[in-house]
Amino acid sequence: MIRIATIGSNFITEQFLDALKHANMFEIAGIYSRSTEKAQALAAKHNARFVFNTLDKLASCSEIDAVYIASPNSLHFEQAVQMLKAGKHVICEKPLAADFGQAKEMFRVAEENNVVLFEAFLTEFLPNFNVVQNSLENIGRITQANLSFCQYSSRYKKYLEGENPNTFNPTFANGSIMDIGYYCVATAVALFGEPSSIKASANLLGSGVDSNGQVLFVYPNFSLAITHSKVSNSFVNSEIQGEKAAIQIKSISQMEQVLLCKKGESDIDLTEVQHNNTMYYEAIAFAKCVQSGEMDSGKVARSLSVAKILTEIRHQTHVVFPSDN
Template sequence: EHLFTSLEDLAQSPDVDAVYIASPNSLHFPQTRLFLRHKKHVICEKPLASNLQEVEAAIKTARENNVVLFEAFKTASLPNFLLLKQSFDKIGKLRKAFINYCQYSSRYQRYLDGENPNTFNPAFSNGSIMDIGFYCLASAVALWGEPRAVHATASLLESGVDGQGTVVLSYGDFDVTLHHSKVSDSAIPSEIQGEAGALVIEKISECQKVCFVPRGGKPQDLTQPQHINTMLYEAEEFARLVEANEVVHPGLEVSRITAKLLSEIRHQTGVVFPADSQPVA
């Protein structure tokens, strides 16, 4: 019934209430802002933008136009992630966490063969920390907020993006170590350690399984059933925000802090995107 040949025409259509943006990372901000300015609700794939400046501008635009902006970070809406947050009392005083997401990219061989896939192209604001490392970082922010300090290291590819890296977030009484990689696989889960035990999480992006291991005791499975399509829950949350016209919501602060940390991590590791030198009008 409807055919659009330009994003501008789509944004101007009175028949469109909301859009889902899943273009390359570098296009997230300009496309998101276009639709927000035309008073369309936007659910945008993570990362919301290339840097903190763009994220703050997007949030400001959403508020000015009284529409919902929502970063599609599916982990935060999963039943097992919400369960995880409610299970901290089981492990006592929090001491240490290890969040791990290392997955050999199907496009890495193309990169090694001399091709230029956007996965490893700084022009598209990409790389390991911006892709799967995002799940580790945003999960930590969703659980504990903004850290007191951040220290990051990474191995850069010739293209200029990171292939793998490690980030340490300091929260005072405890530290959170993030491991991310698109050039190697990992077979170990993530873990949150307390003085009374640990919570073990299988595949942080989807929280497939959550186990409580009491100190000196046997593992206890806490896992709740989840829909096979783990994107369902973020879609439901976005719909709830739109129906309630909840323009200001907690997810925006998670997005802002995560973007701030991503920008600092890239600064420490030497990853620079073209978007970093482009002014946000």
């Protein structure tokens, strides 16, 4: 069993802890939070043996093999590097880092210390992601694609009322493209690799982060359009179009449904049943990397490509984080 501790005490951490139990390859051994009360409550709920009130204590604990990081984006780099240098395997929530330079350094430190660094991009590990990937050959030459994730943030009202929630605060390396837009970018890279060129636009809030935007990826033989927003909802499926057919995807992050669509024919539902907790699959993949002691070179390359692209998109849209300086 892999003895794992968590950094963070939000709903994502709760979901991941539940996934760990279903994976049956982990012992939930420790909980860290800036709030000792939250850490104690979470530890009691999940029968964790250790509660940490400092990261130094977590890093030095010999009874922890791995750490899951679900802190604000701006803290990923510092916290991951500390744990990696302490010999802990790390699974870090997406986006891996605030910028490309940080992501490169994180993987360098992981390799130097012979430990695994794993970006928690759940979509790529879903059964229905494999369905999409394997179905591309059935639609003929790809002509264009549209990936969309637009979801009105529950914290936007607070922002409009004058508060400064993390999700709209550049200090925390956040904003639309770094949050839900990430899923569109990472899915595109996972399916098609890096584009040959990128053109991005965005609407910025007074805080300095993007509230919504569009990105155009140009590949040698087709283009892919991304639409993302944290201030509006969309009810349009993502779609990959080919000369023979199209693939429609409901919920680009969760891939809830996959349809093969042909003109004049009934849609074919290709959807596979997935675990209720979709983080289950990334937990299994992480465990296998830890057990083998090796990082998946393809997944590392994808993480680095996505970090580079997100950094370029921010530069084009003039979203600046503290790490850029």
